[in-house]
Amino acid sequence: MRALSTIHTALVAFMIIVTLPVAAQDAVPPAPYANVQLPDPAQEAKAEALMETLRCLKCQSQSIADSDASMAGDMRSQVRERIARGEDPEAIRAWLMERYGDYVSYAPRVSETTWPLFAVPLLLALVAGLVLLRRLRGRT
């Protein structure tokens, strides 16, 4: 049994060397909290909620919570460490946006370039209301 499991381990090691050229690039170990949850579930929930709304900058439309990229791992670790230090999630988001640009956040904020994203739904609600009023008023 013991010999068998040694062979297994050797095989596993062999497979990794042969078939995981990607892994070789990640020789640097991942940041401490890249794949480690915070001990406090409330804090972890906060961190997760934030991570799900941050974009992995190296992937195509993926949040850092979903990504295997090492940069996403570093960002997850940053988020968890800062949450653990008691920072506010929105402050962390602002800090990341400062560093990487608005692109990093899936939650657009109202700005010179994004105001139509918020104005149009309001307008839609208004138009919907007017259409309904016109269509439905006094129809008996």
Next chain:
Amino acid sequence: MIAELGLVALWLAASLAALQLVTGALAQQVGGDELAVLTRPAAIVQGLLAAFAFLMLLVVFGQTDLSVKLVAMNSHSEKPLIFKLSGAFGNHEGSMLLWVTIMALAGAMIAAIEHRLPEKTMLATLAAQAFVGLGFYAFLLFSSNPFERLPTPALQGQGLNPLLQDIGLVFHPPTLYVGYVGLSVAFSFAVGALVTRQVTPDFARIMRPWVLGAWIFLTLGITAGSYWAYYELGWGGWWFWDPVENASLMPWLAATALLHSASVLAARDALRAWTIMLGVVAFSMSMVGTFLVRSGILTSVHAFAVDPERGTFILALLAINIGGALLLFALRAGTVAEGKRFSVLSREGALVFNNVMLSAVLGIVLLGTLYPLVTEAFNVRVSVGPPYFNPVSAIFVFPMLAVMAVGPLLRWRQDGMQRIGRPVLIVALVALLVLAGGWTFASIHLLPLLGLAFSAALAIAAFMPLRGRNLRLLPIATWGMVAAHFGIAVALFGMASESAFSKEKLAAIEAGGSADVGPWTVVLTDVVPTAGPNWTALEGQMLASYEGGPPIAIAPQSRNFWAPPQETTESALVTRWNGQLYAVVGRETAEGRWQLRLWWKPFVIFIWLGGALVALGGLLALIGRVLADLKRRTVKARAAERRAESAA
């Protein structure tokens, strides 16, 4: 030889589409109907030729004919046959050929079996179908020829993206495309009716089964696509508001609105112009989706600008088709009278309200999907994701769900509050109870909490139209409505529950170690290498037990494909009636531990069960409508016979 046969068939199909367009259009002129008899046969033969061309593409992919450029670029000889075949439409050219084939077959079907419309409207419809088809034939033949040969055959193919080598992806694209392109029939009917100004309840009744058919496929396609993303991507999410997903959601929203407004037109001769408009919009959204997915604009606006040939072509098609149809609408809408009137509190009133809400949601999804592309063109990059789409669409979705619960209880034309007061009170009370319970006993975020409350209320309300009715005499179509509305409640419950109650566990453990997630204990017994036909993998062998029950063996894998080289995660799932355990095995850490990612997702499968129920509801409605129509026709035929007899 086979590739050339396919190409010839495609050219012939395109020329028949041209014939169909000319003869159908000439028939609209006074005295231009000498050639009109050719229109229907042209449509049928065009459909058969396109199908033949597609079959030839399947054959070259099945044989892995590496002298065909598309095969060399997207296939590989060491791939299971089924993925060789599905590889035929897992690329740009092949998927566009699939699009054109379905469009031609849809045209052939209406040409062959639809004889209820006034012939002139029918010919205009077939001409419109041919016009849209011609644009896509030109696109295929001039800029995306799937049958192009290489000067010298390749030695080996470059392979198919491993993520696409999945049984779900064999059926998903054709299903979705039948839905997308099936809506072209609604578009053509709408244009045909505008040309001849024949927007009648009969017209709506005739268009409805075709829209229903496309809508069923669209519903199935979206549901299956969501489940595929869930288990294949290994991230545990089921909807990402990704532009590609939004591209499939937008036609669905428009088609859902169209189905309901067509019902109003069929039953009450109201909402004429609105129904026509939605017919145009629904297929336009299919084309917008195709443009988004197929032009390469999503990877980067700038990449699109560097190689704009294809994107510009589709954009031009979009502009011509949508612009042309809207222009026709603007010119003719005035002459299409609005139709019968009705009061606020009526079945029509509720349907109008929800049509407007669906349109608003469609507008928001369109805005949020296109906006980042617009800003990127000005070198400002923004992301629009779930934190935007969820709350903003909720503003319109929840009022819509409320009206959807009550609407089916209302009478046509006019109803009184006192008649439906009691059921409305019951439904509202259920929602409030869940809301209050969730608020006090569990800290659930607002949107999932509202989702839970509305799903409970809607689940009850969905069956209320059955009360006081003789169930054996109930029309099949009514059962369809009940099933579809109940399906929405079921799916909503799954979504809300997944969002509110999911538990996640990240653990780095050695073989022999264990981790807990929710009610589950998972033991990692071993990690072993394994291999498939075109991949090797590390397999995490685990034993999962629910609340200390008997262990269930699961084996998620981390796979490495070699053609093309890519790593994928194969999740392992344990499905119970009350939820799903989702396990992924990741890399080995420096200390020789294995990185596991585990989720417990209560009631998550309700999302897709609900989707399937909605599609089933559509199927029942379709069967009911077609049977009722056949019955009506036999009755009419018998009456005509009797008249003929008595006359003799």
